[in-house]
Amino acid sequence: MDLQEPALPKRRTLRRVAIVAGGLAVIGAAIALLRTPEPVESGPRPVPPPQTTVKExxxxxxxxxxPGNPPAQPASLSVVPGPQRLLVAWGPERTGKPEPDRAAGYEIRWGRGTTLTNVRLLSQPVAQLDALENGTSYQVEVRTVDAFGRRSLPAVVNAEPKAPDNDSAWSFVDRFSSRVVPEPQRWRLGGTSDCGRATRGEGNDGKRMVISGQCGTEPLVLRPRAPFKLRDSATDGELGRVVVETDHPGQAGELTIDLVPGPADLVGGPFASSQEDPTLPPGSIRVRVTGEATAFAEIRAAPGMARSGVTADLSPMAPAEIGITVRWEVVVRTDGVRLVRDGKVVAASDAVVAWREATVLVGFIGGPTGLHAAVDLIAFLGAPTAAPVLVVPPVLDTGRSVVEAGSGLVTPSGGARVQGTTGGQLRVTLVPTNRAPTEDQFTVEVGGREFPARPAVAGQTPARGVRYPIVADVPADALVLRADSDTLPIRVRGPIRRGEGAARVVSASVELAAPPGAVSAASGSGTDVPLALTxxxxxxxxxxxxxxxxxxxxxxxxxxxxxxxxxxxxxxxxxxxxxxxxxxxxxxxxxxxxxxxxxxxxxxxxxxxxxxxxxxxxxxxxxxxxxxxxxxxxxxxxxxxxxxxxxxxxx
Known part of the structure; x- marks a missing residue:
């Protein structure tokens, strides 16, 4: 008995230990449960879809x-056939009839025959339907849309696009219908940065050229390689004209057409408020058209040009229309310059040009959301002209600013050279940032040698903030490529004053001379597409x-x-x-x-x-x-x- 009595407390102690141990186990399990994190979904949570409905x-x-009464249908549709397009209108500007009652906008549908596969919403009583086939019948339906989305009965019309019956006797013309748009043999696109492109359009723009970019207030400039030449004798006072058909700047931005008596790529500078524009090279003419809600057009001339004193009766500018092609004609006359918009004179200048040949620069400046300009035609009427034979140019490396004169040469003097040319003309555009140096102080370094540069237009002097185009003639043996065999390094040299910034190099191109008997080389892929639309x-x-x-x-x-x-x-x-x-x-x-x-x-x-x-x-x-x-x-x-x-x- 004595031996068994002590055993009882031991069993109680073991039981207590077991209970305590069990308690520890339970508490431990609870702690483990509390500390185990909840499963987290891998990756970011899906973004909810955007709202696309509104409940009353x-x-x-x-x-x-x-809502009130439903909207009235358009009274009638006016259709103007054009090459691969139809212009459909039903408002007062083009038909003389008022817009329908309760119209907040419009819906237009169109297609071949009665298959209306295309639809577009509009805010204006006019629409241009592009990328159509000439000679094919299209049906068009237009409905008025009121503020609640209710539709009127449709106004219906059938029409066929067609090419012009009597085309002009152009001295130069491009409708941008070739495989490669624009053709390098005929065009150069310039700008102050690599912010845009010129290509064949897509979709509704598929049968014309599109200039697209995100360049802010800087222009993209299209230059024909063929010069614009005036006739020796005038016809009814006219010596020649430049014609541009484009929908820009109907949406927003600016269109400029410059006539420059010299080999320039870019001209102009800060906005000038007078009709004499001191930022233009001597003898130059600038046409400027603005878009937005109120359209505006003017003609500016460089200072010092002769004046005839002759005025012209002007028609009021029609409101800017979005997506509608307008025909702009810059008419050079013996008594001045006229700007014609769709057959009506809307701006005039009595400045008389003294030159017989000029470089044409067509500039496109976008609006707040960028640039998307469709171009249907650019043409000249005047003396015969032609683009020089194309020698495909290399990529140019110019540096960003002028290098101080007298410093060591940096371009390679040995290596592969540009082939198939007898020499070239370098065209560089500078923008002085401080006090401007004199015009004869710039040189161009290429192939480890320096060559004198001159103003593209004789008599122009550098000015702060103004584009200053210069040119330099370079022999073939100086066109030394970099080791990659694709890039031609060049540097512009000039004075740099202490405490002042160097002039900026904002653009450059090279026109290479072809040997006798050469023909233009094939160039361009034809596969480039416009930058994405906003x-x-x-x-x-x-x-x-x-x-x-x-x-x-x-x-x-x-x-x-x-x-x-x-x-x-x-x-x-x-x-x-x-x-x-x-x-x-x-x-x-x-x-x-x-x-x-x-x-x-x-x-x-x-x-x-x-x-x-x-x-x-x-x-x-x-x-x-x-x-x-x-x-x-x-x-x-x-x-x-x-x-x-x-x-x-x-x-």
Missing amino acids: FAADGIVLPA RIALARPSARFLDAAGQVIGQGGVVPRGRLVLEVTADGPGGQRLGGELAGLAGIEVRLDDQRIAGIPTVADGPGTAGVWRLAVDTTGMAAGEHVIEIKAIGVDPRAAFAVAYAPFRV
């Missing part, structure tokens, strides 16, 4: 507008308050308590100018201080385009102080970014 909604105190844009929203008498309350102004009218506008032309095409509108949402108070769907019969809506708003219960209305336009296409506007006010 009205908060307390908000009264939504009612995505289609929605109508641009805005808002304002009206008091009980219908008077506008200024933005940020004090609104009285009671019922007011909130007028919401979606500007169709503003959206179409941004993207070139108008995106379909799903609806409008309105928020007050970040709280949704209204939703207006605009897809009754299909996507909306634009519109004006008036909402009744009760401000009785609003707190005193500042408030903000947010207007959000939402599209049916997820590719179109929503557009937002704000309207602050005080109660």
